[in-house]
Amino acid sequence: MLVVIPAHNEVESLAATVAELRALHAGIEVLIVDDGSDDGTAELVTQLGVPWLRFPVCLGVGTAMRAALRYAHHLGHEIVVRIDADGQHAPEDLSRLVEALGAGISAVVGSRYLAAGGFRASGSRRLVQRVLGRCLGWVVRRPVTDPTSGFWAFGPTAVRLLGEHHPTDYAEPELHLLLWRQGMTVREVPVTMRARGAGRSTLTWSRALTAVARAFLALIVAPLRTTAPVAEAETELEAR
């Protein structure tokens, strides 16, 4: 298993996140993807004693995850967990996500709205999430309570698929659509979201609006897309 931490300008919280992960899960393998940070994250990453990837410019969390999943696949990791660098995701929930994998479940996503308590989004943001969640749920025919959650666990098939096809840009809603289009089952499990440890959310109002517009476009386009050739990738891998 590999835990991937995509990080863009997270110098204040990254070290704590990694330390907390290691304290709770001894011997855990971690990969940090520094997504074009310019606040000292790049220097910090080299001192943490974990493997890392670095992009010279910010390419977005989707691209970071795609590279990380290819890295994981190359090293033979069958399960990959994505956890945010800002400390919003509680490492205690990690095992719950991983345990929910398997038995026909290709990916698991943590939803803060399935659990009682914890950090919730503010009014307007929550409204957007609700609308987006409803629409997504309607397309993928299962409830999506936290469409923008970045706390994910991927099983072997999803790792193989997403290493090549992880949606880029503001990727989480599109990820739901892609996995559904590929006929993969995604399960939501309750997690406790904490308030951001440090740093500022990269999601500003204008970005949020663009993201919503994109997500709705994806809602229209995703069902019309042809599926990615995972089967081919699989046979090729099995042949190796």
Add this chain to the structure above:
Amino acid sequence: MTDLVQVVSIAVSLTLLAVVIELVRRRLLVEEYSLIWLVGASSLLLLACFREILHVVARWLNVRYPPSLLLLVILFFAFIGLMFFSVVVSSQRAQIRRLFEETALLAARLRALEAKQKAEVTAAHSDAADDERDRGPVH
């Protein structure tokens, strides 16, 4: 269409053609992308030279003032061009992302390899030092 309009239209189309060919000659524009401009400029030239075509098409489309049809043709090619280049930019964006990913992955593999090599060298050195110590009294 008045003679002046025709002369100007022909001059503009010829200039456009010349500019495109010159850009390709200087390798500032690749052949693949110059095609759309060449086709556009040639059609413009064709319509400017042979007024009859313009008049026939204008009558067919119910356009009262045939030269305005030239404008429509220009708009059409501009629109197709914009669409085409949006596609080109999108695909290049995807390619650049891929390239960044691959270089990041290769850099990570290189770091791992270098670390492994360094560890092996250190181990070999300490082994050699141990051997030296063991053999010490014999010499």
